[in-house]
Amino acid sequence: MPVTLKFRNGTLTAFIKGDIDHHTVPEIREMIDDCFVSTENAQTLVLDFSDVTFMDSSGVGLVMGRYRLASGKGKKLRVDNLSRRDYMIMKMSGIEKLAEINQRKEAVK
Amino acid sequence: MKKINELKMVFDSRSVNESFSRVAVSAFSSQLDMTVEELGDIKTVVSEAVTNCIVHAYKNTIGKIYITCSVFEEGIVRITVRDRGCGIEDVEKAREPLYTSVGGDRSGLGFSVMESFSDKLRVRSKVGVGTTVTIEKRICGKTK
Numbered sequence A: 001m002p003v004t005l006k007f008r009n010g011t012l013t014a015f016i017k018g019d020i021d022h023h024t025v026p027e028i029r030e031m032i033d034d035c036f037v038s039t040e041n042a043q044t045l046v047l048d049f050s051d052v053t054f055m056d057s058s059g060v061g062l063v064m065g066r067y068r069l070a071s072g073k074g075k076k077l078r079v080d081n082l083s084r085r086d087y088m089i090m091k092m093s094g095i096e097k098l099a100e101i102n103q104r105k106e107a108v109k
Numbered sequence B: 001m002k003k004i005n006e007l008k009m010v011f012d013s014r015s016v017n018e019s020f021s022r023v024a025v026s027a028f029s030s031q032l033d034m035t036v037e038e039l040g041d042i043k044t045v046v047s048e049a050v051t052n053c054i055v056h057a058y059k060n061t062i063g064k065i066y067i068t069c070s071v072f073e074e075g076i077v078r079i080t081v082r083d084r085g086c087g088i089e090d091v092e093k094a095r096e097p098l099y100t101s102v103g104g105d106r107s108g109l110g111f112s113v114m115e116s117f118s119d120k121l122r123v124r125s126k127v128g129v130g131t132t133v134t135i136e137k138r139i140c141g142k143t144k
Helices: A025-038 A057-072 A084-091 B017-029 B036-057 B091-095 B110-116
Strands: A003-008 A011-020 A044-055 A076-082 A100-103 B003-012 B064-072 B076-083 B120-126 B130-138
Touching: A003 A025, A011 A025, A011 A057, A025 A044, A025 A057, A044 A057, A044 A084, A044 B036, A057 A076, A057 A084, A057 B036, A057 B110, A076 A084, A084 A100, A084 B036, B003 B017, B017 B036, B017 B064, B036 B064, B036 B076, B036 B110, B036 B130, B091 B110, B091 B120, B110 B120
Parallel strands: A011 A044, A044 A076, A076 A100
Antiparallel strands: A003 A011, B003 B064, B064 B076, B076 B130, B120 B130
């Protein structure tokens, strides 16, 4: 399963796993949206990118779409643990002006 | 520039081939001494170019996508992604950041991402004939 969802203290967190591209986005989107829409107590939707292995601009579309869904319901969206590259791609869209996005703390080797 | 190796491949414009194509091209290019970052750059640009063929050029039909990847002695990788799809009416406009002709959850960043992760990007397109995207990237490698 590409997404694991956890609800706690008003926050629904979607842990996304694997590659995010045009091929994988529909399943990821459906899993997140189904759960978010049915979890009415969730005030914040968090997309956690810790286990994302690759992302192209399809990932930006996924985040912007979830932002529209959340803000339409008066709720917040946050994106956590983006890799350096994915953070850079995300910022090209200007999404950081609308939602909080956070970079991953890279392991020091 | 002196070409030292070349890969040619043809595959169906099925979205399942997006991951195959970016992995294949990055694996072939990796004969140049490359950093993980540079490998990632190649994966990203190929993924964007191939997705454009699937989403835009062939829309809801299945056509062939042609990729040539050439490696040059000077440490340059040249990737050509070609389709025989619908073509782009206004290339300038298509290259504008955040412009998308299809809407929905497409970000309109495909060409911008390709530009920022490569050194040269050329787009040739003819309506009804197809599109060719050529990307060049200079590889600095692990030993700078």
